[in-house]
Amino acid sequence: MGTISRDKKYFIKTWGCQMNVHDSEKIAGVLSLLGYNAVDNEKEADLIIFNTCCVREHAEVKVYGNLGRLRKLKEQKDDLILAVCGCMTQQKEVAQHIAKRYPFVDIVFGTNQVHKLAELIANAKLTGETIVDIEEDEEGKIIEGVPVSRGDGIKAWVAIMHGCNNFCSYCIVPYVRGRERSRKKEHILDEIERLAQEGYKEVTLLGQNVNSYGKGLEEEISFASLLREVDKVRGIERIRFMTSHPKDLSDDLIYAIRDCSNVCEHIHLPFQAGSNNVLRRMNRKYTKERYIELIERIKENIPGISITTDIIVGFPGESEEDFLHTLDVVEKVRFDSAFTFLYSKRRGTPAERMEDQVPQEVKHERLKRLLDLTERITAENNSALRGKTVEVLVEGVSKTHPNRLTGRTRTNKIVHFEGDTGLTGKLVNVRITDPQSWSLFGEVTDEKAES
Numbered sequence: 415m416g417t418i419s420r421d422k423k424y425f426i427k428t429w430g431c432q433m434n435v436h437d438s439e440k441i442a443g444v445l446s447l448l449g450y451n452a453v454d455n456e457k458e459a460d461l462i463i464f465n466t467c468c469v470r471e472h473a474e475v476k477v478y479g480n481l482g483r484l485r486k487l488k489e490q491k492d493d494l495i496l497a498v499c500g501c502m503t504q505q506k507e508v509a510q511h512i513a514k515r516y517p518f519v520d521i522v523f524g525t526n527q528v529h530k531l532a533e534l535i536a537n538a539k540l541t542g543e544t545i546v547d548i549e550e551d552e553e554g555k556i557i558e559g560v561p562v563s564r565g566d567g568i569k570a571w572v573a574i575m576h577g578c579n580n581f582c583s584y585c586i587v588p589y590v591r592g593r594e595r596s597r598k599k600e601h602i603l604d605e606i607e608r609l610a611q612e613g614y615k616e617v618t619l620l621g622q623n624v625n626s627y628g629k630g631l632e633e634e635i636s637f638a639s640l641l642r643e644v645d646k647v648r649g650i651e652r653i654r655f656m657t658s659h660p661k662d663l664s665d666d667l668i669y670a671i672r673d674c675s676n677v678c679e680h681i682h683l684p685f686q687a688g689s690n691n692v693l694r695r696m697n698r699k700y701t702k703e704r705y706i707e708l709i710e711r712i713k714e715n716i717p718g719i720s721i722t723t724d725i726i727v728g729f730p731g732e733s734e735e736d737f738l739h740t741l742d743v744v745e746k747v748r749f750d751s752a753f754t755f756l757y758s759k760r761r762g763t764p765a766e767r768m769e770d771q772v773p774q775e776v777k778h779e780r781l782k783r784l785l786d787l788t789e790r791i792t793a794e795n796n797s798a799l800r801g802k803t804v805e806v807l808v809e810g811v812s813k814t815h816p817n818r819l820t821g822r823t824r825t826n827k828i829v830h831f832e833g834d835t836g837l838t839g840k841l842v843n844v845r846i847t848d849p850q851s852w853s854l855f856g857e858v859t860d861e862k863a864e865s
């Protein structure tokens with residue numbers, strides 16, 4: 415039957431954020447339909463795909479390093495197909511650069527061509543030339559129905575919107591991911607209902623800025639009301655979402671998190687910088703005072719909520735005084751964890767052209783001070799959990815501690831504990847005996863969870 419051979423192998427390497435990880439699950443879904451099986455070793459693969467990120471320069475440098483390495487593999491195996499896709503290639507000049515400087519790459523595609531993969535592979539084989547396809551057929555159109563091949567059967571990513579309209583002045587995402595567009599509520603709920611039927615216990619709703627979900631849809635719907643609907647899906651026990659932009663986090667959303675029993679007590683709310691001057695030049699559209707006030711409102715309404723954030727150090731023009739405001743926000747909010755980044759110049763963004771770029775050594779020195787503070791606070795917050803009982807969704811055997819199981823609290827903290835592997839996919843109560851900075855250690859208990 416047909417000409418699809420069933421023994422082709424692919425290897426996919428993914429850089430970047432959860433949306434990219436989820437895109438790779440779609441690529442895997444399409445390849446599975448085409449008769450490809452996943453392998454962990456690129457040397458065994460007939461098709462190698464790099465799904466790239468460009469949010470910081472470091473991410474791009476790593477991709478180029480890896481591409482250079484593939485030249486040899488390609489020389490050894492002529493029918494090997496190499497494809498590079500994702501945010502990096504969505505920039506026209508980068509796609510052209512790859513085609514020119516790395517001519518052994520067969521396919522360069524963007525973030526919206528996953529459904530055309532069969533055609534791209536066929537074309538590359540037929541022509542023997544580098545196929546570049548990064549333009550959308552219909553700009554902004556969301557392609558529904560692309561098969562998704564997900565990992566563990568317990569937790570699933572669900573994209574609810576694509577793109578970003580915020581144009582923070584340092585960020586390249588709006589240029590590569592395009593304008594904001596939301597998926598229809600029915601499509602999202604159908605997908606989540608199917609996941610529940612397949613036994614998934616947790617969904618994370620993904621978008622660059624989930625708080626503006628619904629804009630532009632025919633149906634009038636906010637992110638808060640979407641959450642309330644998702645909360646009704648039977649079988650899904652935990653709902654998470656990311657990322658939220660502080661400028662449009664509504665009281666309605668705070669109440670929805672409070673009211674919906676399956677929505678977890680965790681919010682990732684990047685503040686990026688503490689100084690109002692820097693925030694204005696970043697085009698973030700809130701002030702330090704408003705951010706802190708918003709956090710207070712969230713904490714008042716949702717007791718025990720954990721708050722995580724992203725912070726950039728060394729944005730152009732950031733003075734020592736500006737930076738002290740960043741430290742001050744961290745002290746006041748006491749984040750459960752913080753992702754900290756050195757500012758990285760991105761081509762085509764307004765910040766690229768700003769004067770007063772901060773010298774590298776100053777950036778590093780500030781980053782170190784910031785890390786010392788965030789790590790101390792994370793450790794202090796965790797140590798307050800000693801002796802407490804928490805609800806853990808068991809994900810399986812711990813990779814770092816193979817004689818233990820691992821899972822996460824509702825507040826998204828990693829917990830390791832001894833137990834039977836049969837607990838995988840179940841919610842268990844664990845009493846924390848040894849809280850550490852990066853994870854918590856504990857033991858299964860009959861006691862009721864406090865959070």
Ligand code: 5AD
Nearest residue numbers: 584585684724725755756757758760
């Ligand atoms: N330099 C450093 N960090 C950046 N981020 C986005 N763009 C840049 C940049 N040019 C960070 C922001 C964002 C996270 C995903 O990446 O903190 O929230």
Ligand code: SF4
Nearest residue numbers: 578580581582585587
């Ligand atoms: Fe980038 Fe700002 Fe959009 Fe986030 S909200 S993706 S930081 S432009």
